[in-house]
Amino acid sequence: MADVAIEELVKKLLEESPQRKFSESVDLAINLKNLDLNQPKNRVDEEIVLPNGLGKELKVGVFAKGEVALQAKQAGAAYVFDDADIQEMKDDKARAKSVADECDFFIAETQFMATIGKTIGTVLGPRGKMPVPLLPGKSIGEMIQSKQSAVRVRSKDKMTFHVTVGRRDMPSEQLAQNIDAVISRVERALVKGKHNIKSIYVTTTMGKSERVM
Template sequence: MTVSKQDIIEALKEAKEKSTDRNFTQTFDLSIGLKNLDLSDPENRINEEVTLPHGTGKTQKVAIFADGELAEKARNAGADQVFSRKELEELGDDKTRAKKVADEYGSFLAQADLMPIVGKELGPVLGPRGKMPNPIPPTEDPSKRLESSRNKVCVNVRENPVANLPVGREDMSNEEIAENVETVLDFMISKLPKGPKQIKSVTLKTTMGKPVSLKVN
């Protein structure tokens, strides 16, 4: 399957034309329909994060599970929240709060040696949301990781053969959104057993607009 950047840009223009005027900046949503994919086989399910080259246009909150030096570096680097090991364990004992935290933050990082605890305490909450943390060595500067995490979106194909995710906003350029779309399509193709042959449909729409289909070759 090949979808040119120009085809994507034309679809974005059409989606804008079909959009209802609203007094807020609308999001562009990408929908990718799949075919011949047996989701009863866990190996065919997709639940991963993708870094968009231009982000979604909306600042995403990032939290980190860390102690000591890494925790201090993360605070200085602008992490939205730093959870210590003790706080992590407390979250594991309070499922209601754990779910709120999982929904509040778009992405998570974790000190490498805390990953087993994260899995034990929060795996059932973060896993289904596609938000299991990426591990980070305790001596690393987390600045770049935090910046990259703010541009991530979750691609989730678990129960239905379709992936829906935001790829930009109206106040971004068509070029930027098109490059985000290309990144997601390339990722999806790399994860499918038969690659582009399993892409059934690709559509774009604004929050309040009608979907526009892209030609799938």
């Protein structure tokens, strides 16, 4: 169930923001306080599965071979890479950067993790897109579906950061549920919980903003 107050804020935001000719995203701007973000332990770096997804299909890249690679393709992976692809991207950083920017998330069979770290980790790491390992017994199809509904929340060393929680054409109740999920997770990730949050605003890409807290 969505927080009623948040849902009302979202309704107001959508009603008062002009309609655009493209599908706008709905984003949260989160402002922190009383934290030394030069200390990595104080930073927020969370992957959050939104209860209602983002209102668009995210692109998931998978490093795999054999049966797992076939299952990944069937499950809707945007790209499936093997050993040869990794070596090619090692030698062609432009391609590696293009792939890293195009895909929202990556998954890799555990046997590929070390090689990826040594070859294209310098491209994926700074973007916060190092692959999530596919552990034995886990379903690649289920992981892809989960990733397609997830967002990565990263503060890095900034007291203000942004995260997309959906699209403007989604029902306000679904957007409110997504917002509540993000706020709850961020609070749990902070040393002093909500006391480390200065303010949170919800906004559309080119519209006005409303203060959530």
